[in-house]
Each structure stands twice: as structure tokens, then as C-alpha cells.
Amino acid sequence: MLTRRKSSIDGTKSERSRRRGESIGGAFTDMINLEPTAIINKSTELLHERFLRDMVRAACLLSMISLCLHTPDTIKMWPPLNYIILVNDILVTLIFIGEAAVTINQNGLFDNQNSYLRDRWYQFEFFLLINHILSCVIHIYELCSIWFPSLNFFYYPWFGALRSARSFIFLRFIRSIVRFKLPKKTIKLIMKRSSQQIQNVTIFFMFFVFSYAIMGVQLFGRLNYHCVVNGTDPHNVTIADLAIPDTMCSQKGAGGYECPGNMVCMRLELQPQAEGFYGQFSDFASSLFTVYLAASQEGWVYVLYDCLDSMPSFLAFFYFVTLIFFLAWLVKNVFIAVITETFAEIRVRFAEMWQTRETTSDHAYTQKLEKDENGWKLVEVDKYNRAHSNNSLFLHTIVTSTVFQTIMQLLILANAIFHATFVFYHDESDQIRKVFYYYVEVGFTILFNTEVAIKVYAFGWNAYISRGQHKFDFLLCVGSSLNAIWILYETNFFTYFQVFRIARLIKASPMLEDFVYKIFGPGKKLGGLVIFTAILLLVTSAISLQLFCYVPKLNRFTNFAAAFMTMFQIITQEGWTDVVIEILRACNEQAVPFVAIYFVAYHLLVTLFVLSLFVAVILDNLEMDEELKKVKQLKAREQDTIKTTLPMRLRIFNRFPTAPTMVTMKKVSSEFPLPKIRDSFTRQFADEFVETSDDPMQEIGLKVRSMLSGKGPSKETRITTTIRHVGQLSNKTILTSILTESNRNRALFSESNQHLANFTRSNTSSKHGKSGILSATSRSRTRGLASLKGKNMVEGFKENGDLRPEDTARKVEKHGEIDFKAFQMKRAHAEITRNRIEEEMRENHPMFDRPLFLVGRESSLRRMCQMIAHSRHSYDQNDGQHRKNSNKYKQFHDLLAIITYLDWAMVLVTTLSCCSMLWESPWPLTGENLIFNNFYLQIAEYIFVLVMSFELTVKCIANGLFFTPKALVTDVGDILTIFIYITSLIFVIWMPTHIEINSWAQLLMICRASRPLRVYALIPHIRRVVVELCRGFREILLVTILLVVLMFIFASFGVQLVGGKLAACNDLSITSRENCTGLYDVKLFVTRLEVYGKNEAMHPSIIVPRVWTNPRNFNFDHIGNAMLALFETLSYKGWNVVRDVLYIRHGAWAVIFIHIYVFIGCMIGLTLFVGVVVANYTENRGTALLTVDQRRWHDLKARLKMAQPLHVPPKPPESAKVRCYLYDMTTSRWFKQTFAALVVLNSLTLIIPWNVSEERDRKKSLLTCTLFSALFNILFTLECLLKMIAFTLSGFWQSRRNRIDLIITVLGINWIVFHFLFQLPAYFAGGISEWKRLTYTYGYLVVILRFFTIAGRKSTLKMLMLTVVMSMVRSSFIIAAMFLLVLFYANAGVVLFGMVKYGQAVGKHVNFRNGREALVVLFRSVTGEDWNDIMHDCMRAPPFCNWHPGLSYWQTDCGNYVGAIVYFCSFYLIITYIVLNLLVAIIMENFSLFYSSVEDQLLSYADIRNFQLIWNMVDVEQKRSIPVRRVKFLLRLLRGRLEVPDESDGLLFKHMCHEMERLHNGDDVSFHDVLNVIFLYYFSMLSYRSVDIRKNLQLEELLQREELEYIIEEEVAKHTIRQWLEHCLKNIKAKQNNTLGKMSSIGSTFAFPQQDVLTKGVFLTEASPDEESLQGDKGSGKKKASRGNSITEIVTEAQKKSVKREADKIKERRGTLRQMQMGTYDELEEVEEDEDTDAEVRRSSFEYSGSDVIQMSHEKQLEDVKTWWTLCD
Helix, strand or coil: CCCCCCCCCCCCHHHHHHHHCCCHHHHHHHHCCCCCCCCCCCCCCHHHCHHHHHHHHHHHHHHHHHHHHCCHHHHHHCCCHHHHHHHHHHHHHHHHHHHHHHHHHHHCCCCCCCCCCCCHHHHHHHHHHHHHHHHHHHHHHHHHHHHCHHHCCCCCHHHHHHHHHHHHHHHHHHHHHCCCCCCHHHHHHHHHHHHHHHHHHHHHHHHHHHHHHHHHHHHCCCCCEEEEECCCCCCCCEHHHECCCCCECCCCCCCCCCCCCCEEEEECCCCHHHHCCCCCCCCHHHHHHHHHHHHCCCCHHHHHHHHHHHCCHHHHHHHHHHHHHHHHHHHHHHHHHHHHHHHHHHHHHCHHHHCCCCCCCHHHCCEEEEEECCEEEEEEHHHHHCCCCHHHHHHHHHHCCHHHHHHHHHHHHHHHHHHHCCCCCCCCHHHHHHHHHHHHHHHHHHHHHHHHHHHHHHHCHHHHHCCHHHHHHHHHHHHHHHHCCHHHHHHCCCHHHHHHHHHHHHHHCHHHHHHHHHHHCCHHHHHHHHHHHHHHHHHHHHHHHHHHCCCCCCCCCCCHHHHHHHHHHHHHCCCHHHHHHHHHHHCCHHHHHHHHHHHHHHHHHHHHHHHHHHHHHHHHHHCCCHHHHHHHHHHHHHHHCCCCCCCHHHHHHHHCCCCCCCCCCCCCCCCCCCCCCCHHHHHHHEEEECCCCCCHHHHHHHHHHHHHHCCCCCCCCCCEEEECCCCHHHCHHHHHHHHHHHHHHHHHCCCCCHHHHHHHCCCCCCCCCCCCCCCCCCCCCCCCCCCCCHHHHHHHECCCCCECCCCCCCCCCCCCCCCHHHHHHHHHHHHHHHHHHHHHHHHHCCCCCCHHHCCCCCCHHHHHHHHHHHCCCCCCCCCCCCHHHHHHCHHHHHHHCCCCHHHHHHHHHHHHHHHHHHCCCCCCCCCCCCHHHCHHHHHHHHHHHHHHHHHHHHHHHHHCCCCCCCCCCCCHHHHHHHHHHHHHHHHHHHCCCCCECCCHHHHHHHHHCCHHHHHHHHCHHHHHHHHHHHHCHHHHHHHHHHHHHHHHHHHHHHHHHHCCCCCEECCCCCCCCCCCCCEEEEECCCCCCCCECCCCCCCCEEEEECCEECCCCCCCCCHHHHHHHHHHHHCCCCHHHHHHHHHHHHCHHHHHHHHHHHHHHHHHHHHHHHHHHHHHHHHHHCCCCCCHHHHHHHHHHHHHHHCCCCCCCCCCCCCCHHHHHHHHHHCCHHHHHHHHHHHHHHHHHHCCCCCCHHHCCCHHHHHHHHHHHHHHHHHHHHHHHHHHHHHHHHHHHHCHHHHHHHHHHHHHHHHHHHHHHCHHHHHHHCCHHHHHHHHHHHHHHHHHHHHHCHHHHCHHHHHHHHHHHHHHHHCHHHHHHHHHHHHHHHHHHHHHHCCCCCCCCCCCCCCCCCHHHHHHHHHHHHCCCCHHHHHHHHCCCCCCCCCCCCCEHHHCCCCCHHHHHHHHHHHHHHHHHHHHHHHHHHHHHHHHHHCCCCCCCCCCHHHHHHHHHHHHHHCCCCCCEECHHHHHHHHHHCCHHHCCCCCCCHHHHHHHHHHHHHHCCCCCEEHHHHHHHHHHHHHHHCCCCCCCHHHHCCHHHHHHHHHHHHHHHHHHHHHHHHHHHHHHHHHHHHHHHHHHHHHHHHHHHHCCCCHHHHHHHHCCCCCCHHHHHHHHHHHCCCCCCCCCCCHHHHHHHHHHHHHHHHHHHHHHHHHHHHHCCCCCCCCCHHHHCCCCCCHHHHHHHHCCCCCCCCCCCHHHHHHHHHHHHHHHC
């Protein structure tokens, strides 16, 4: 237990006030300490006794059991149980009273912090004790009312609900068992942070719920218009008055469904219980409840269909599609991110709790080292645990052999396959075959028992049982042996052991075994979470049992088993809305709000928190170790290196003999460059021997110097050429001179990167005579390292004469660091090598790089096609004149530049073609919407084929088809392109008019439906999404295999348990197959409303024949149907139907089977998909391989990118007192909070619908809401006016939020005028109704827009909104990929199921009649809404549909049995399990930006806020950019963690300033430019920071940073030297002035006539001719360097420049300070002045005159002059 400091007195006022101020979070922190305080750590010896501790635990357990049994139905089954429960409760209560008495006696009642009424756990125990006493009193009172009726005791059943709080006694029982303690301070820190984040996300979630709730109220209002027969009483509706099925409607012309001629659309007046609560938008509460239920993706489509029938379709589609996308897919997944981040922090802080303590034992190893007389050797551990006999050694060798293990794996597989072949035919043969299978199972059992016996004998019992795998095998052996007994075999109690035998096959795959161990190996976390979920279910089931067991006509809580199944069903979310609606209808009207809040809170807890915990645990298990991440980073960098070998399609040319083309060489004059000579050809006649130095960079430098100087290679690196004489032309002198001269001239005239090729080649000779030198042609590209071309090579020379390429950085070797340069050099070298091989291929094989082997390499046709195929959008981002405008539309330019113009054209044509396919439909039966009957649809088809033919032809001519470097077909995406083209071309040529089901023509139509996938190959970002998914195929495949094995195990069990036993008569009154004959009446489903006559005699029915059949959607007659049923339940769909059928026909034992499967398969199996997809996504993006430090740095950069300048104008001057007062008021916190509250209150005026029809029912309420809304709009107008006065109009308009508020305010004022002032003219004009409808719509739109502005008023909502917006932006290509895939499935669905007849799920709103309807059906299926019912309707085949040979698919109403299974299962698996989980990964990645604490080590929001405030002070004009000269001033104003001390970080200050100047060549710098530079320098170079930037940066970032720092250090050094020289010049000038002053004084004394001349030559006001010429050159844009004729002139010029520069600085700074209403430059001199000039020199510069001279000796002056000349030379 956590120790507490005891108070010396009974409690002071300060202590009491402190404890009263503690929050609920603090109480929870105390209670989360699970070390038992009341039972274990007492000072009383009595409570330390084991017997008493066990007695208290037993009392807790007995109390929970009695509570679960205390229901009216349970007692009714066995009445004596009532008295047993009473006795048990009294006994348990007495035990708790005794314990409390002992505790009070020892610790006191209210004396100190550990006293009974002050300790948190004691208070909880006291609360439970009161509940037990109350429960006993209520029970005695109930019995007295039964025993003594004369006393007139009235007992109400709802009194029993008071004992529901007793359920928490189970928490005390768990607490008495679990024994671990957590540090209290750490718990408080975690709870504070996590609770704050959970609270923020909950507020964010409720913000969206409230938004959609008020929108639903105003858009839909009362959905109570139904199609009824004429003469229906709207206040007394019967089941016979409604349409079959019941359909909502709208008035004629309103845009919804119009009733048929024999019915009318009438508004029905029904009670909320009759309407069902769900799907109602009549008021805010009903709409809020409907929105939350729809956000759970359960039952929302039925509300959508009601809205489609009642309103225009576009409103309903927009509302519900966005609701599902935002609430169900984005916002709710933020909870997963919160829980995951919290769990990760807990894991880091409490790693020792989750990790098993590693203990070294012999059981963990198979061998160990042992020393004997011969030395050390490996000895098997099992050798010590078995008998030392030859037989045991022989058996040990056998059982450990690979052959034996393989044979056993094959036997297990054969056993599983054999039992999977059993099929129930529902006849007499089933029992005969079952006996046969029983004997075969006995044989397999004997084999596996023999295996166990042999292993026990071979290993020895102790060694055998010590291994976990052997324990599992032994358990299966015992269980399957019991199952081999016929009596037990019939009961199926031990069938689990038989079917779980297949789990041993996991050992057959080491990869699968490792994956399973990675997920389930650390079982403490996952096992603890399972236990936690079970405890939560038990406690909530007990609470719900006591709350609702007394509700009449409610059968879901009659006993504990029913309550448990109900609460478990709510966790799975399958049909949970029907459960809640059923409970709400059974409760009375007053209790409905509380019951709804109870179940919504429970659903929120289990779905958003508990299920998120499963995802967090899976992700935590998949997390890699920090060291492993670093290793994988290096491995990933090495894999990114370009392959040095060519692809297989290009290496085929190596199999053909070379055929080089000869070159005719002519003598040319030496002043022109020589023509290119093919190196690879000429080197065939010479052998090279290259002597390379150890340092490749030194060799590069020497060769570059030799080439530029023209002196040839040095002696150390000179190439020695040996000539093989073959004739006159092979003279050694000729070849050597030609090669040397050619290479030198090509280098000087910068034709290519020949230098790099020559430098990196170590030895180019080979056995085959092939050259190793890269021939640089005019077509070669500059790649890899920096191109050493003419100008770049000259610029490569540094001032000291050294040569350093641009991409080389200073290398400081440190122990344990990585050679980052090696990765870049290796990558560049690989690219150069590959280019060299390609050039050799191009030279030696004439057919290489010739498209289609026909088009020439340099033909004009190919060049024209290349221009067409490769043209793309580009813009000069570095152009200083247009840089700001280009940055403004940078994202748009980047979007245009991602693909070529030709590809953009194909995207447009493909999109138009896909849109035309949406209008293809087999309906109506006349075939007018079929493509071969519709001319307009054929036009789109022909255009697509023609344009794609042109595209492929151009690309083939430009790049080649297959055997060229940039061929058209290089990967799977290109193959898909060719496939789409071929299928489209065949369809256009063929255009079949007769298409039967399962024919080749239908297959061609389905292949043609894949046309939307063409966009995958065109847009690289969408292709990248597919590539990332394919990269994680292995892990996804492993999870799929695990789930298939799990399904196979439970399917095998289901076949043996209920196979052949689920068939029953469709007439539930018939129980035997013999009596299931004849006809009977079956009631039709009419409506969900509770109306008179429902399910009674007047309920509509039809006569159908009795049939003995299986349930419609599932059966377990064979393994295939069983696995299909379990796959459906794996998505939570239909499992409750399976449960109910199993419970009715086979009892509770069968129900346990399906519950276990759903829990394991759904809650654990499906979260594996989430975890694997998220882990693969982060790994492909590189974030999964980042260490903790690197991930925080990654988040920091994104956080900096999200930061924006403040849009708050500067404070007015003090003279404007009114404006200052208003400025302080409008920027105060209370002012902002007040108007934020007014926004909320204004939104609450929309709690009822604003429409004309509502005036009849609630006219006063509607008038009150509109008046309050008008008042709020006036207050918002006042707010805008106050801000305009305080900020000025221009300052007010600078803020985007202010602009939006102003626009909405103007709209609000317009609404007030139109709604209240223009009603009278509209009334006289006769259009008051239409005018009110318009103004009501206008008014609620203004209020809704105002409500969304609250996200900008609260920082938390703003940050989370940015998270969602960033997630939408980053997931845009994922959403596009998902939509394209859905579009493909929609087109294929029209071909497969376009005319399937209506059934249970397929109907008016759910069908595949055209592509548009199919998109709606598939979007519904993505959410999992009854997709399995739609699949079973589409599986309809003859004889249950009309079909005969020769009919086309649009002439029959049949579906496709196999096609429907493949279609729907693949769609649901790909979209729901994989693609949608990518959204979870994106949200988790973006949420880490929001999830940061104030105490963040790297950077907190407080630091960013500090910078924003300083930036707002400097950027007074709110331009979001400042001149680069103001950066120094900004840096000096920074305080806190961002402050740069002058004394210790002067060099850092220079580095930062120079980097700012280098960003845009001295132009203005933006907010993010300054922010990024500041924080990067602070965390990389400040010595007092505890953060090592090298640990945070990745390899590429670190490499770039080293390059930049090296360049900046050089620039800073130059600038420092230049400043030092200027300082020397100032001193020299001062000395000159001193000397000349003395000479003047002497001249005046002796009356020299040259005095005026000397004075003019010295004073600064005079300009020398050289200075004038220099200024003229500067004005013309040219720099001319000239040296003066004397030292006096040089010093004078330098002094003038210095004074002018200082004056300009002072003038600019004072102007800036005056604009900011700050002090003048003299007042802030210490803030603004440069660090290089001291105050004394500044004053001498500012106040210099000819008479102010410095007394210095003549010797010192001459010494300074000599020094200056030396430096200049």
C-alpha cells in the first residue's frame, strides 16, 4: 500500500480544504492501488490470519452469487432459494460488519488519513456494507409482505433495483487476490494526462454528435408521414391501415416517395414507445439518440431509407454518408489512438509489470556446456532426465528427428481432413457413417497416444512435462482418450480436444509459429485484458439483472444467463439497437431517458475503450525493440540502394553476341573538342592496369586537378596501357593520345558525368573484354553524386585551393556511430554502375533501347512521342519574383505535376467512361439501358478505347513495350493496364448481345468492370497505397491463416455438435418431421411500429407450405457451410441468430460454443487485422522503424508545420484609452468564454424543428427559440463591433476567424430583417407560407454555421479538428483507392446480380439494378449492415428462381451461388478488414501530434505559443513574413527555453542568422522558416540541452544537416574574418585621424597652405573619385574591386561604408520600434545591437567627427598597417 504522511492533529482547515479540492481523478488514483489495505496490510494480527482472509474472500464471492440468483423467475423455479439467499446475505453482512468494527477499532473512524471514513478503499467498503444492509432489509420487508398480509405492507418490484450496487463487491474480491502496487506519483501523472486526453476526445466526439443532432432536427424533423389507406384515423392506427411493408412518404412534389393511387400520405400521431425511439428527429434528445445509434453502424440504413422516402435523396445521402465517415470511421477511431498512446506510455513506465522475469533454467535450453576430462563440450539437457539405456537413446533420436515430426504433422492433417469430409444428408445413412467415423477417430487417438507414450519414455517424465508444447499435447491426449468412449462421444463434451488437435500444425511453419508467439507469447497483457473484460461483463450483467428483472414483458433479464448474453451482445454491437429499443419500449415513459443513458454509456465504454484496449495490446505486442529498430533502419537503407544488375527483361541481351557499330574518326583542329569515342570499343584493343589509392576521395581530387590543368594523370594514378598489335591503327601512341585528349576535352566542355564514372571504377578489365568505364553520351543523365561538370568543377575549388564536391561533408568519426556517407556513396555507385552497364548494352547491341525493335533510338518519331508522353506541369519554385505566389498555390502545382499531361488526359477519359458505366442497367426489361442498345453509352466506350489506344501507342514508341529500360510493361500495374485494354478492345469488337449466366460473355463483362482500376496504374500515390498493402501481405496472410485455422476448428466442432440437427419445420408449432406437411398461415412483416393488431389475428398473413429445412442463412451439415456461417459471424453479423437457434434446439451447451468463438475470433482475431494493418502501414512509412527519440522528433516537425502565426493585431498606443480598454476586454479570457457559451446557447435554439408545419404544434416554443436566436445574433454583432474598434478594421480583417464571424454575423442580421420585418409584406402578397419556409431554412443554416465556429474558439477542439483534417488529407488517396475498388465491385455486381428477385434483404432500396444503386448497397456493406443477408439473397439459384437454358442474365431473376460467396466475402475482407483499418493507422499517426504534454522534453505547446507571441510583435503588418534583417531582433526577444545567451552561444547566433540569409538569398523569411531553423538549432547545438539530436534525426536528415552545418560554418568563418578586418580598418582609420589631426594642428601653427587639402582628404563627408566609381558600378549591378592609391583613401572608404551601414540599421530599427509602440533604439540597445561591436566602438562610430581623434603611438600605427597589408595579400 502507498504510505501516507500522518497528520499530527486531527485535521486542520488547510488539510480539509485540500482534501475537499481533490478531484475524482485523485480518488481513482488512490483506488487503482491494488495492494489490499483492508485485508492484508493491517496492524492487527487477527486480520493477518489466512483463514480470516479467505473467509472475507468467500463472503465476497457468496454475495455475488446470491445477487445473481436473486431474480423473480429464478426463485419461481425453486422457491426455497428465496430463504437460502436471505440467510446467505445476512451471514455475509455480519462478516463485513465485523471486519468494519475491527478496522474502526484499530484505525479510528475519522482520526487520520488511514481512518475508516477517510481512506478511499475503506469508503468504498463502507458503501458496499450499506448496500448489503439495505438489501437484507428490503428482502425481509418483501417476505413480511408475503408472510403477514394483514400488515398491509406494499412491496413494489422496483425496490429490488436498490441492490444493484452490490455488484461491485466482485471488485473487492478481485482486489483481494491481485497483489501488486504502483507508484502513486507515476499513477497521478499518467491518469492526469490520459484522463485529460480522453476527456478532450470525448468532448470532440460529442461536438460532432451534437452537430449532427441539430442538423438532423432541422433537415428531417418529424418523420411520421406514412402511406395508409383512405379513411385512416391518425390517432388510432391499426396494422391493417398500413402498407405492406410500411413505407414512409412525402407529399406530392416534395422529392420523396409518393404513395400509390389507392393510398394517401398521412401524418400519424403516435407515442414515442410506438414509434420506437430510433430514427426520430422530432426534437434534440431524440435526434441525439438516433445519431449515436447510427454512429455505431447498426441499423442506420433503415433510418436512411426512411429519410429517402420522406425527403429529397441528396439530403439523406449527404447527411448519413458524412455521418458514417466522420463519426464512425474518423472520430471514433481517435479513441483507439488515445488508448494506444496511453497504453504505450504505461508500458514504458511499467515495463517490469508486463514482462516476465527472465530466469535461467535448464528447461529453456536443449543443450548446455559441460566440462570433462576431454574439455568443454555441448551436452543435451534431456540426457540428465532420462534413463541411460540404449533403448531410450534410440527412441530419443527417433522422436527428435525431422522424419518423425513430419509424419506426425501429416497424421494430424489427415485426421483433420478426414473428419472434414463428413456430410449430413438427413437420412438413415448419417448414423451409419457416424459410427464408421467414430472407429477411425479411435484409431487416430491410439496413434497420438502412442506418440505421447514414446516421447514420455524417450525424454523422461520430468523433461517431457516441463515443456509447454508437451503439456498441450498431453492435455489433448487425455481429452481425446475420454472422447473415444462412445457414451462421451455422443455427448460431444470432449470434442474440443479432438478438433483442437489441428492447432499442432502451427509448428509446421516456423514463420507462423513465431508470429503466434509474438502475438500470444506475452500472455500476461492479453490474458489480463481478457480477465478484465470478463469481470466487466459479470459486474454489468449483475447490475442490469437487478435493474430490469422486474420489468414486465421483458425476457432479456429474467435470469443471469439471459442478462449475460444480452450484455455480451451489446459488446459485439450486433443487433444491440434492437435490444435497447425493446428495453425502452418495456420501461415506463419516465424511466426512458435514464435507461437510454445507461445503455449508451455502457456501449460507449465497451466499444470505445475496451475494444480499443485489445487493439492497443496487439499493437504493443507487435512493437519492435529499440535496437532492432535501428538494425532494421540500416537494413532498409541498404535495400533502398539501387540494384547494380539490370532486370531480367534487359539481361536477355547478354545472351546475344555483341555487334558494335564502327565510328569514322576525322582529324579536327585542336581548338575544338574531339568527337566522342566509344570507350568500350577502343578498350578491347588495350589492357588497363589502374593503380588506385586507398582513399577514393583523394583519387577523385587528383584526377580532377589533372584534367583541369591538362597535365594528365599524376604518377601515382597514371594509367599504363599495354597494346596488343593488330595492325596500323592499333599503335600505342595513337590510342593513348586519342583517349586522353578526348576525356580531357569532354570534361572541360561538361558533356556528361564522365568523371564520376572514371573515378569510381576500380578495375575495368574483365575476362570477356568488356569495359568498365561509363561512356557518357548526350542522352546520359546526371545522377548519384553531384555532377562534376565544367562550372560545378570550377566552383568546387575552395578559397584555400582544396577541391571538395558539393555533397561531401566534414567527417567526424565517433565511436559507435554510423558512416552515413557510406550509404549515399553506395547508392550513387550502384546507380553509376547500372548506368554504365546500360551504356555498354546500348553501344554493343544495336537492338537495345529500340522500341519494338523497329523504331530508332534517335528517330524523330520517337522524340515526338517522348515529348508527348513525358510532358508534365512544372513551375519555377525558386524564382524570387513569383515565389510568394507559387507558394500560395504550391499544393495545386504539386498535384498537377505528379503525373504527365497524357496521364491526366487518361484519368479524365477513364473517369468519364466509368461514369457512363454507372448508367448501364439491365432494368427495365426492354434493355434500353444496355450498352449494345444505347448509342450514347457506346460513344463513351469507343472514346475510351480510341484514346487508350493512342496512349499506349505513344508510350510504346517513346519507351518501348518490354525490352527497353523504360518499358511500358514493367510491373503488375502495367500488366493490369494491358489487361484492361485488351478486354475493352475485345468487348468493342465483339459487343455481345446474348449473355448467359456463367458464360464467357459474362466473364468478359466482369473483366470490363475492372476499368476503374486503370487509375491505380496512372496515379503513383494510389499505386503506392496498393504497394504498401502488398508489402504487408505476409503478415496479413498469417493472420488470415490463423483465423482460417480457428474457423476450421470450430467448424469441425460445430459439424460434430449440431450437424444435421438444426433442421426443423418452418411452422414452429410442428416438432416432428413426419407432421411437417400441408399448408399454414405465416404472418408477414409489416412495420417496426407498435400499433394495434400487430402479431394478433388481424395481422396480415399468407398461406405457405410446411417445409422441413435448415435455417435460411446457415447450417453445419458439412465443413463448407459451417465455415461460411462462422465467417459471417466473424464480422459480428448473424451470430445472435445462430445463438438463438442453437439455444432453442440444443440448449445452453451449444450456446457456449458460439460465445467462445465470437469472443476469440472477433474480439481477438479481428483486432489482429487492425494491429497488423496499422503496424505494416507505419513500417512502410518508416515510422514503425523509428526509435522513441526519432518518433518524437518526427512528431515535432509535423507539429511545427501545423503551427500558424497569431492573427492578433498589436495593442493600440496608450493615448487611445478607449481602444486600449476594448483591446484588453476583447482579448481577455472571460470575454472569449462568454461568447463561446453564447454560441452553445444559440445552438440550443435548434432543439425543435424550424419549419412551418411545426407552428401548429409548438408555435410558442418555436417563436421563443427564434427570438432568442435573434438576440444572440445581435450580441454577436456587438462582439464584432467591439473587436473592430479595438483592432481597427484592417487588424480585425487579418484574422481568418474574425472574417468568418463577420460573414456569419452579417448573414444573421439579414435573417433577422427577412424573418421578422418582411413577414408583413409577404403576408399581404399571399406567400407567407413559402416566405416562412425560406426564412426558417435561412435561419437554422446561420445558427449551424455559427455552431461550427466553436471549434476555433477552443484550442482543444481546434487541435483535434486539425488532426481529423490532416487525417482526411493524408487518407485522400486511400479513400480514392477504396472508392475505385468499390466502383469495380459495383459494376461487377450489376452484371452478376442485376436482376435478382426481391427477398429478405434485396428490395426497393437494396438492389443491383444499376451502378448507382450498387454503390449504395456496397457502402452499406462496408459498414457491415446485414451484408450476409444480401449475400444469401444473391445466392438464389434454380429451382428457387425463374431460369431455363438460353436466357440472358437480364432475362432471369436468378443470382449466382458461387459468385455471390466470392464476391461478398472478398469485398468485405479487403475493404472492411484491410482498407478501413488504414484509416485507423492514419489517425493514430496524426493523433500523436496532438498527444503531447506540457512537460515534453523536446518541445511543448507553450514554447510554440511563446514564439507566436514574439512573432506577432515583430510582424506588425501581419504579412506572415519579415525581412531577414529583423531576425536578429526576433531572436533577441525570445525568452525562456528559446532564449540565446550572448555569452555562451554567440557562435550559435551567427549560425542561425546566416542560415536565415541563405534560405531565400536574403529575401523575406516566413513564419515556418524561422521556426524550423530556431528549433533545429536549439536542439542540435545547445550544450545545456539534454537532447541529442543525432538520436532523433534519421540517416538522410542527419546527412543533410551535416552538409548544411558545414557550409554555414564556412560562411560564418568568412563573415567573422570580414568583420575582424573591418574592425582593423576602423582602428587604422582612427590612427590616421590621430596622425592627421596632429599634422593639422602643426600646420595651423606654422600656417601651412596645404591644410584645406589635407582636411578634405580625411573627412568622411567627402567622397573620393574611386568611391564614386564604385557606387556607379554598384548601381549598374556590377561589382568592381579596386585598391586605393593610399592607405588614407582606403581607410576613408571603409569608414564611410561602416557609418552608412550603422545609420541605416539605426533608422530601420527605430522605425520598427515606433510601429510596435515600444521604446526607441537607445532604450533597447542591449537587445538590438550586434554582438560583434561593443558599445565603445558604436559610440565612436555614431559620434565621429574630424576633431575626435585617438592618441596612439606612431610605431603602433605602422605595425597595424603592416598587419593589414599582410592579411590583404
